Every structure is written in structure tokens, then in C-alpha cells.
Amino acid sequence: MVVPAIIVLFLFLFVSFSYYAYQIVYTPNVDTKNQDTYVYIPTGAGYAQALDSVEATGVVIDKLSLRFMAKLMDYDELVKPGRYKIENGWGNRQLIGVLRLGEQSPVKITFNNIRLRKDLAAKLATSVEPGEAEIDSLLSDPAYLQELGFDSTNIVSMFIPNTYEVYWTTSAKALLDRMKTEYDKFWTAERKAKADKQGLSQQEVSVLASIVQAEQGRYADERPRIAGVYLNRLKRNMLLQADPTVVFSVGDFTIRRVLNVHLQHDSPFNTYRYKGLPPGPINVPDISSIDAVLNPESHNYLYFCAKEDFSGYHAFAATETEHLANARRFHRAMNERKIMR
Incomplete structure (x- = not known):
């Protein structure tokens, strides 16, 4: 048993x-x-x-x-x-x-509405293991940036807004090297030829595109016309007098109305004081803005001003007299809405 x-x-x-x-x-x-x-x-x-x-x-x-x-x-x-x-x-x-x-799930990286290098570093750090400080340090490393063909003032123009897949463990250097590869892919022979036609380098295209985007952030269909205005002024050796560059130089992005005191701010980014393009972009321009500079509207406009109906569109002018009339209408509308700064 x-x-x-x-x-x-x-x-x-x-x-x-x-x-x-x-x-x-x-x-x-x-x-x-x-x-x-x-x-x-x-x-x-x-x-x-x-x-x-x-x-x-x-x-x-x-x-x-x-x-x-x-x-x-x-x-x-x-x-x-x-x-x-x-x-x-x-x-x-x-x-x-x-x-x-080690079968990782890739991370999708996107970056839009970025103004400053530190903002870009912070945005990238939300998607990968390296921290903001490590990424920003590399974005301001003169020797490394020289290898890429940029400097700390214009490095943000290397980043073409799109959606990219990377692994979370990607190092800061590998990530930036990847962005340089994507940048080189973006600048096709056709785009380079169009930049040459406008008399601009690739980085200058990005700088002007950043201004165009800051001027018209809502309606992409108007960007080629705005690009045409600035290209006309550059060809005539005129000051660009772009309000967004003043806001950028002052560093106060809450400004809704650019005043005379702002125009006096001494900075190479202030296109009311310095001729030509600023030394770097004032934001990370998207593809629509870059292509607007490469494919500008052909016209004789030299000025534009926001419309008084606050629609987000602009009134364009070929003469200063016409422009001042447009500006007065817009300023009256701002006064009525009590927008003083």
C-alpha cells in the first residue's frame, strides 16, 4: 500500500x-x-x-x-x-x-513651433534617453558644429520639421547625425538650383523662411507672396524691416504690437537696424515656408501690413504711400481693440 x-x-x-x-x-x-x-x-x-x-x-x-x-x-x-x-x-x-x-519600439520625433536652440533641445529630449543639457551642449559645441557645416547661431536650420523614427536609446550625437542626413536628403538638386536662382545659400533660405513663417503662421497660401516681398527688398538693398526679427532680438515673445522703443534694440537680428538677413533663423521653419522662399510669387510689392479685419491675411503695397495708408488702418483697428503692446 x-x-x-x-x-x-x-x-x-x-x-x-x-x-x-x-x-x-x-x-x-x-x-x-x-x-x-x-x-x-x-x-x-x-x-x-x-x-x-x-x-x-x-x-x-x-x-x-x-x-x-x-x-x-x-x-x-x-x-x-x-x-x-x-x-x-x-x-x-x-x-x-x-x-x-532588445526588440525596442521606435519613437516618433516631431518638432514644430520651435524658436530657440534650447527649445529644440528640450523638445528632442522628450523623445530620447539623452537629457536636454546633453543635447544642448552638443548643439553648441563649436568643433562638432563645424563638422556639420553650421554654428550655434544657425544650427536650428539643420532640422527639417517632419516625423522621424528613432530608438529611445539613440545617443545625442547619433540623433544629430541623423538629422544632418535628413537635411542633406531634403536639399535635392532641384531645391539647391532654386536657392541659387534666388541668390541664396541653403542656410540663408532657412533664415528667410523663418521670417516668412513668423509673419504668416496661419495661412501657408500667402507665404510665397510674403517671400516675394522680402526677396524684392533684398535685391534693392533695402532694410527688411521685419517685425518678427525685432521681437526675436528683444526676446519678449508676448509682444503683439512692435513699438519704436523695440525698433531701437541693437541686435544683428533686428532688420530695422541692419541690412540683409539675420545671422540665423528666428525659428525652425517648416517645409512649406522653405518652399515658399524657393518658389516665391513674382510681383512688385515691397511692403505688407496685417489687414485691419484681423483675418490673418495681409495688405500688400508697391509704394510707401500706399503702405502707410494700409498701416494706419491697421493701427486704428489695434487701438480700437486696445492692443497697445
Whole structure:
């Protein structure tokens, strides 16, 4: 009677262990509640920190079984940094398998409405592991920027607004090198030829495009006409007298009405005081603005002023007399709305 009892006990333990092993390996152990869930494992993280990061997402049902499986799959020797998407219904084997193979989910990087280099660094830092300070330091490194063909004043023109996929663990240098590659791709032979036709370098196109974009941020269809005005003034060696460059030079982006005191601000970016283009862009111009400079409207306008109906469009003029009349109408409208600064 003793032997059969031992056999029965052995079979019971074997079945119980097999069932638990099956549970550990194959039973779903992730409940994301149908929410996109990502775990970030920093560069240099060890086994314990990696598993803590996974558990901190709050989607693991049985933490003990996850750790058992991680040990069984030698994850302690194969920890890889990265950003990983955790799918609902995964078992431990699937989850640890993705982590140990380093199968990262790429990050989509976009940047729009960027004015300053530090703003660009801050924006990029939200999508990759390197911090804002590290990225900004590289964006202002003279030796590195010289390799790229830029300087700290115009480096933002290297960034062409679009959507790019990178891995979260991408280093700051690899990220900027990637942006330089995208910049070179953007500047096709056709675009370069159009820049030459306007008498502008690629960087000068970006500088003028940034002014055009600052003047017309709402309606892209008007940008080629505005670009035409500034190109006409450049060809005549006239001051550009672009209000957005004054705002940029003053550094107060709350200004809605440029006053005489602002016009006196001494800065190479102030196109009321200095002829030609500023030394760098006043924002990161989008593709529409760049193409507006490369494909400007042909006309004889030398001036423009915001319309008094505040529609976002502008009144254009070929003569100063006509322009001053347009400006008076707009100033009256601003006074009526009590916009004094």
C-alpha cells in the first residue's frame, strides 16, 4: 500500500508542477486594460532595475512568476536598454523574450513651433534617453558644429520639421547625425538650383523662411507672396524691416504690437537696424515656408501690413504711400481693440 501511495503522491506533485510551469510560461500575465503601455529600461540598468521598471508599469498580474521566468530565460545576463511596448495578454515568456532580444519600439520625433536652440533641445529630449543639457551642449559645441557645416547661431536650420523614427536609446550625437542626413536628403538638386536662382545659400533660405513663417503662421497660401516681398527688398538693398526679427532680438515673445522703443534694440537680428538677413533663423521653419522662399510669387510689392479685419491675411503695397495708408488702418483697428503692446 505504501508504494502506490508514493506513486500517487509523485504523480500529483508532477501534475501540479507541470500545471504551474505551464501557467508561468504560457498563461497571460499582462493586463494593460487596453492602454498603450511602454517600459523604459535605462542604459546601464541591471537585472533588478530592469524588472523593477517592468513591474512599475502596473500591468504585470503575477510578479513572482515573471521573475521566475526571467531567471529561467537567463535575462539577468541579457538585459538590454530601450523603450519596449508591452502588449495586453502577453505571457511571461513573450514579455521576457522581447526584453532579452532588445526588440525596442521606435519613437516618433516631431518638432514644430520651435524658436530657440534650447527649445529644440528640450523638445528632442522628450523623445530620447539623452537629457536636454546633453543635447544642448552638443548643439553648441563649436568643433562638432563645424563638422556639420553650421554654428550655434544657425544650427536650428539643420532640422527639417517632419516625423522621424528613432530608438529611445539613440545617443545625442547619433540623433544629430541623423538629422544632418535628413537635411542633406531634403536639399535635392532641384531645391539647391532654386536657392541659387534666388541668390541664396541653403542656410540663408532657412533664415528667410523663418521670417516668412513668423509673419504668416496661419495661412501657408500667402507665404510665397510674403517671400516675394522680402526677396524684392533684398535685391534693392533695402532694410527688411521685419517685425518678427525685432521681437526675436528683444526676446519678449508676448509682444503683439512692435513699438519704436523695440525698433531701437541693437541686435544683428533686428532688420530695422541692419541690412540683409539675420545671422540665423528666428525659428525652425517648416517645409512649406522653405518652399515658399524657393518658389516665391513674382510681383512688385515691397511692403505688407496685417489687414485691419484681423483675418490673418495681409495688405500688400508697391509704394510707401500706399503702405502707410494700409498701416494706419491697421493701427486704428489695434487701438480700437486696445492692443497697445
